Amino acid sequence: SQQGEEDPQALSIQEGENATMNCSYKTSINNLQWYRQNSGRGLVHLILIRSNEREKHSGRLRVTLDTSKKSSSLLITASRAADTASYFCATDVGGNQGGKLIFGQGTELSVKP
Amino acid sequence: DVKVTQSSRYLVKRTGEKVFLECVQDMDHENMFWYRQDPGLGLRLIYFSYDVKMKEKGDIPEGYSVSREKKERFSLILESASTNQTSMYLCASSTLTTGANVLTFGAGSRLTVL
Numbered sequence: 589s590q591q592g593e594e595d596p597q598a599l600s601i602q603e604g605e606n607a608t609m610n611c612s613y614k615t616s617i618n619n620l621q622w623y624r625q626n627s628g629r630g631l632v633h634l635i636l637i638r639s640n641e642r643e644k645h646s647g648r649l650r651v652t653l654d655t656s657k658k659s660s661s662l663l664i665t666a667s668r669a670a671d672t673a674s675y676f677c678a679t680d681v682g683g684n685q686g687g688k689l690i691f692g693q694g695t696e697l698s699v700k701p
Numbered sequence: 702d703v704k705v706t707q708s709s710r711y712l713v714k715r716t717g718e719k720v721f722l723e724c725v726q727d728m729d730h731e732n733m734f735w736y737r738q739d740p741g742l743g744l745r746l747i748y749f750s751y752d753v754k755m756k757e758k759g760d761i762p763e764g765y766s767v768s769r770e771k772k773e774r775f776s777l778i779l780e781s782a783s784t785n786q787t788s789m790y791l792c793a794s795s796t797l798t799t800g801a802n803v804l805t806f807g808a809g810s811r812l813t814v815l
Contacts, residue, residue: 610772618801619802622802623804628789629809630705630791630793630807630808630809633804638801674745680801688734688749688759688802689734690746690803691743693741693742693743
């Protein structure tokens with residue numbers, strides 16, 4: 589079952605612009621994570637935000653979490669061509685499914701030089 | 702410093718063949734996972750394992766089995782490959798000892814079934 593839905597499915601911007609990706613989910617979560625995938629490769633963990641947190645920063649990344657709306661957003665500031673990749677949100681629902689992450693379908697980001 | 706290694710990056714098999722996809726991690730993680738990734742469908746969990754000789758079905762286990770005889774190795778088995786199993790297969794591992802389940806992925810195995 590797909591918990592996360594991401595929006596937009598694809599995003600094309602110019603270098604230097606900010607990129608915002610959104611993720612919605614359906615059930616309560618322990619935490620929400622964002623991953624990046626370069627074409628044809630595995631995923632790489634970017635950032636994790638716990639259910640009791642509202643905002644988190646890591647370098648040029650800013651993640652927000654609104655548990656009342658069951659949504660999260662990932663902002664990449666001052667984007668670079670090297671940021672071109674697919675970005676996935678993943679939810680950890682914990683409980684008796686501890687350890688299992690459910691991924692969204694991803695947002696394909698293209699940053700043009 | 703590769704931490705999750707998938708034995709084959711690209712495989713081409715014929716319908717009905719038995720296929721083994723191997724995954725090894727060197728981080729002493731207790732959890733290991735197999736996902737498949739298809740365009741428009743994202744990542745879907747096939748099987749996962751919390752410990753040696755232990756396995757749990759994910760969302761799409763049909764047509765697959767797994768083996769975890771050693772902590773560091775988690776194998777995905779397609780008993781009789783079919784064309785609808787053509788996909789990218791991603792192995793991942795994690796530990797809950799840090800308090801959060803963060804996955805480390807392998808580079809992926811792209812399987813084509815003819």
